[in-house]
Amino acid sequence: MDFTPLSRFIDRITAWRIPWAELLVMHRNETVFRYRAGFADLEAKTPIEEDPMIYLYSLTKILTCTAALQLVEKGTILLGDPLSAYLPEFAEMEVRKKQMDDSFATELAERPITVRDLFTMTAGFSYDLAAPSIREAVERTNGRLPTREFAMALAKEPLLFEPGTRWNYSLCHDVLAALAEEVDGRRFSAYVRAEITGPLGMRDTGFDLSEAQRSRLVPQYQYDDALGKTVPMDGDWYRIGTEFESGGAGLLSTVSDYSRFPNTLTNRGTSPEGVRILSAASVDLMRCDHLTELTRSDYNWAHHAGYGFGLGVRTHISQAGSGSLSPLGEFGWSGAAGSFAIMDLESQLTVMYAQHLVNNQEPYVHPRLKNIVYACLK
Template structure:
């Protein structure tokens, strides 16, 4: 294995517009390469170092789906169950229907939202965090908006389509977090801590940081094309309540910490130390393509060509379609500030890549990163 090309790639993107980047590669349970470059703090020219904590954003979704799959394994719920069996506010939903005249009318939904719909982004939700019902709930809870109250608020918004009939990237996994909370009888964050984070020895992954961790939370940036430079932009806009443990975008972590979780999935649910968080059967179900004739056309992001969508993850289904050097069945997801997971049980390969830049250049960086990694093996 020669990882010089991967180091060169990291050097190239950090000299371009990514303030800092780090990649960790594990093969057959050993860390075979780790490299970082760039500045954690551009203004002070502080080099990126060990233990940097950053927003995972949507890479939270992978852990949320693992948590929910644990409850499926234990027989506490089924993918086919109506969500309203556990969250009653989803029993009677309305759907926006656009008539031939262009008029938009609200009608009663004829299909029930299922647990599977939450996993697969087919429930009919949007990603409008500023919707009236959510903003009202923020105010009525004095800015706290706990996870369970968030789900109740979202249920007041009309669906964009009948559940199961389209794919739309949305707040499905935030509702899935609330579902885990209700079914398990524990706060979502507590459940993650007790069932995944703690057992795997992850000491720096949480929705809320302690004082020491706060000192390691590094600046976040957004690239400004007009000024041709990255501008500091801290905070997590998806966390609209102080008590909202967002299953879609709320976790913070480090490269080392989240790699522990990803490597357990590469091990088909069991960590190198023997801690089992899922069965191999569940990992297979997770990385199975769940798109169908109704939903496949909606999953049309250019950089996801050749990939299907599983239970909260992209999954490689066509080398011809992707142009990717990774094998079929490679899976994972990414986050709004640019981190990405590559999980590959068949090659026994785990890649944790991190950066902290909104408008993250994902279509450019992630596909190239993946090809460079596999070319180095």
């Protein structure tokens, strides 16, 4: 295996507009390639060092869906259950519907939101963290907004469509975290630490940072097209409450630490050390394509062509459609600042890529990165 093309690609994108990038490739549980380039702090010209702390953003979603699948395995919940059986505030949801005069009115939903709808992004939610009910809940809780309170607030907002009829990237997995809290009884962070990150030895992954970890949190950037350069962007705009543990975007971690988790899924739910967090059957259910005739046309991101959507992950269903060198069944997800995970059971391959640029150039970087990885393996 010659990974020279990968290091050249990382050098090219960090000389372009991405401040820094790091890539870890694991094959059959062994790290076969690791490379980083660029500056952690552009202003100070500080080189990127080992194990910087980063915002994972939506890479959180894979872990949240894993936590919820553990509850399915325990018989605590079923995918087909109505969400209101556990979170009663979702019992009678209103749906926005267009009227004959092009105005909008709300009507009672004809079908309940199911647990499956949360996994598959078909509940009818938006991704509006500034919705009136959420803003009111932030104020009412004096800026704390616990995860369970967040779900209660979101339930007051009308749905965008009838549950199960469309796919829309949304706050579904944040509600999934609230569901886990309700049925398990622990805060979501406590559940994740006890059932996933703790058993896997992931000491640098969590919703809050220690002082030592905070000193390793690298600056975040955005590329300003008007200025033609990369500029700093402070803060985590998904952390809308001090006690809000976002199941959709709340985790922070490092490449070394987080890679333990996707590699465990690559091993069908059991880590190389023998720690099982999911059954092989659950991993297969996660990476199964759950799109339907009603929802497939909505999942239309150009760089996900040839992919279906599973339980919180993209899943490769057509090489002709994707133009990807990865085999069918390869799955994973990405984060808003550009982090990216690949899990491939057939090739026994795990890839963890990290960067910290919020307008992340994902449609350019991720498909190319994936193809170069697979070309280097052959």
